[in-house]
Amino acid sequence: MDKLSKEEVEHVAHLARINLEEEDIERYRIQLKKLIDDIDKIKDIKNYDEEMLITPVTFHSDLRKDEIGSMLDYKEAMKNVPASNGNFVEVPVMINE
Amino acid sequence: MSKYLNLELKEINKLLKERKIKPLDLVEEAFDNIEKNKDLNAFITLNKDQAIKMAKDLENKEVDNLFFAIPIAIKDNICTKDLRTTCASKMLENFIPVYDATVIEKIKQHNMIIIGKTNMDEFAMGSTSRTSYFGPPKNPWDENKIAGGSSGGSASCISARLVPLALGTDTGGSIRQPASYCGLVGMKPTYGRISRYGLIAFGSSLDQIGPMTRNVYENAALLNILCGKDEKDLTSTRREKEDFTSLIGEDIKGMNIAIPKYFVTDIVEKEILEKFNNTVNLLKENGCNVEYIDIDYIENAVTLYQIIAMGEASSNLARFDGIRYGYSYENPKNLEELYSKTRQIGFGDEVKRRIMVGSLILSGENAKTYYDKALRIRDDIRKSFLKAFEKYDLIIGPTTTTVAYNLTDNLDDPSKTFLDDILVIPVNMAGLPGLNIPIGFNKDKLPIGLHIIGNEFDEKTIYKLASYIEKTLNLNLNPKGGE
Numbered sequence: 043m044d045k046l047s048k049e050e051v052e053h054v055a056h057l058a059r060i061n062l063e064e065e066d067i068e069r070y071r072i073q074l075k076k077l078i079d080d081i082d083k084i085k086d087i088k089n090y091d092e093e094m095l096i097t098p099v100t101f102h103s104d105l106r107k108d109e110i111g112s113m114l115d116y117k118e119a120m121k122n123v124p125a126s127n128g129n130f131v132e133v134p135v136m137i138n139e
Numbered sequence: 140m141s142k143y144l145n146l147e148l149k150e151i152n153k154l155l156k157e158r159k160i161k162p163l164d165l166v167e168e169a170f171d172n173i174e175k176n177k178d179l180n181a182f183i184t185l186n187k188d189q190a191i192k193m194a195k196d197l198e199n200k201e202v203d204n205l206f207f208a209i210p211i212a213i214k215d216n217i218c219t220k221d222l223r224t225t226c227a228s229k230m231l232e233n234f235i236p237v238y239d240a241t242v243i244e245k246i247k248q249h250n251m252i253i254i255g256k257t258n259m260d261e262f263a264m265g266s267t268s269r270t271s272y273f274g275p276p277k278n279p280w281d282e283n284k285i286a287g288g289s290s291g292g293s294a295s296c297i298s299a300r301l302v303p304l305a306l307g308t309d310t311g312g313s314i315r316q317p318a319s320y321c322g323l324v325g326m327k328p329t330y331g332r333i334s335r336y337g338l339i340a341f342g343s344s345l346d347q348i349g350p351m352t353r354n355v356y357e358n359a360a361l362l363n364i365l366c367g368k369d370e371k372d373l374t375s376t377r378r379e380k381e382d383f384t385s386l387i388g389e390d391i392k393g394m395n396i397a398i399p400k401y402f403v404t405d406i407v408e409k410e411i412l413e414k415f416n417n418t419v420n421l422l423k424e425n426g427c428n429v430e431y432i433d434i435d436y437i438e439n440a441v442t443l444y445q446i447i448a449m450g451e452a453s454s455n456l457a458r459f460d461g462i463r464y465g466y467s468y469e470n471p472k473n474l475e476e477l478y479s480k481t482r483q484i485g486f487g488d489e490v491k492r493r494i495m496v497g498s499l500i501l502s503g504e505n506a507k508t509y510y511d512k513a514l515r516i517r518d519d520i521r522k523s524f525l526k527a528f529e530k531y532d533l534i535i536g537p538t539t540t541t542v543a544y545n546l547t548d549n550l551d552d553p554s555k556t557f558l559d560d561i562l563v564i565p566v567n568m569a570g571l572p573g574l575n576i577p578i579g580f581n582k583d584k585l586p587i588g589l590h591i592i593g594n595e596f597d598e599k600t601i602y603k604l605a606s607y608i609e610k611t612l613n614l615n616l617n618p619k620g621g622e
Contacts, residue, residue, distance in 0.1 A: 054495045056479075057499065059457075059460075060491050061476075061479035070491075074492060078496065080557070084439070084442050084443070084446060084509060084512055087436070087516055090516045091515060093515065094514040094518055095518035097344040098344065098569065099330055099374050099376055104368075114237060121235065121237055122234055122463070123463055123464065124461060124464070124466075131462060133462055134471050134472070134474050134476075134477055136474055
């Protein structure tokens with residue numbers, strides 16, 4: 043990548059759902075540019091095989107039986123929820139906000 | 140204060156069986172060690188009340204295995220029920236898991252006593268443990284130096300002999316590299332050997348949990364109980380039960396050992412190469428056949444790692460949205476602001492950089508240019524390693540290119556943290572097992588390590604060679620000289 047613009051940094055931050063303060067954008071621009079230069083080196087690699095390695099294990103058909111096992115207790119599952127209302131997880135208004 | 144914890148586990152076990160010591164003696168000694176060495180900042184959370192309670196509960200139980208009542212430290216990205224698990228991040232500063240990771244269940248089944256959760260790089264992203272929200276752990280050989288990372292707290296606490304056993308995790312060298320910097324034995328087992336259920340995911344196709352210990356035997360013995368198929372992790376592999384200690388002490392004569400030429404180029408410090416070459420000579424003198432080989436694309440492994448690890452991280456860390464657990468931005472205007480400000484404030488710089496680059500890599504056509512291509516070349520690296528193992532029993536090299544550097548060095552370069560792991564990353568790419576064994580010190584008395592790589596699921600042969608080197612070199616690996 044020749045250069046990374048301020049707008050591109052803002053676009054990437056939006057994709058990642060990370061808010062950036064105006065004064066931080068230039069710092070991130072320089073750092074991200076460095077990392078993108080690193081990964082751009084992959085463009086120079088030639089003559090590789092087409093087969094992909096998605097994960098280093100060979101999968102056998104080893105799925106567990108489709109039965110109801112022990113499940114997390116509802117109260118336990120809610121323990122770390124930052125905002126709740128009765129049995130529900132609370133989130134900001136999404137419709138007609 | 141007694142020093143039972145400096146004894147080998149077999150000796151501690153004997154004393155426990157003979158009722159000459161109690162589990163509480165071991166636990167009290169561990170917390171005393173930690174208190175006296177709190178400047179090392181090796182722990183994020185201590186489990187003192189529960190550990191003491193468990194020690195008392197174990198008092199009248201039968202001592203039924205080598206690990207009974209032995210204090211163990213757990214890296215803070217492995218979920219422990221009712222014990223805070225932070226991943227060294229503000230995001231999970233107050234997170235209390237509601238279930239145990241599978242490895243923790245195994246540890247509890249063997250009545251080991253969890254002493255606390257060790258410091259690390261935030262979400263295991265880094266090579267120095269300096270990205271920890273709780274400040275960096277220090278190297279017991281020189282407290283101005285890094286302990287390495289990301290399992291820096293686990294390495295620091297084993298090196299300083301605070302506890303005898305620790306768990307680390309290794310995505311791109313995070314067990315082996317800090318083990319090298321701190322002078323201990325660290326094993327990243329074959330991908331699939333140990334269940335990842337309950338390990339907070341970073342790079343799912345790379346992550347593996349492993350043992351970090353003072354010596355080879357205890358490392359192999361701990362791996363014996365950690366491994367196995369787990370229905371909760373599809374990538375864990377079903378294998379015949381085996382004893383990883385079974386080849387320890389056997390003669391190494393006739394072993395075929397390869398050294399990738401790339402591992403001994405001028406990227407490695409001279410003093411490290413000298414120690415490495417001394418070890419190679421030792422192996423030759425004792426009947427090993429040692430040859431130099433090429434591994435395809437090994438010089439590109441860091442680039443591939445950056446793409447795969449950052450891509451997978453961006454996807455894995457999407458779960459931190461401020462809704463179900465973890466830090467949550469207060470009074471957001473809408474859902475979008477909840478996400479983006481929670482993640483702005485909850486994550487540190489290194490994590491944010493990696494998520495952003497990872498999001499870019501996986502977006503639109505970039506996925507083909509970067510991620511897909513990286514997976515294809517990754518396959519070539521693995522095949523090249525596997526081909527080498529048709530002829531050789533083991534592959535070796537130095538674990539790191541430098542010794543532990545100053546805590547204040549190299550803070551401004553976002554690429555440096557990847558380059559620290561240049562010699563250990565290829566193993567994660569191929570999913571192979573790799574181990575660090577100390578082979579000496581530099582002129583400043585900082586540890587130097589040897590990296591032993593095995594064929595997939597052949598940890599036993601790694602331990603065979605490592606035990607030979609350990610016995611022959613007979614190094615004093617206690618930073619305080621065994622006081």
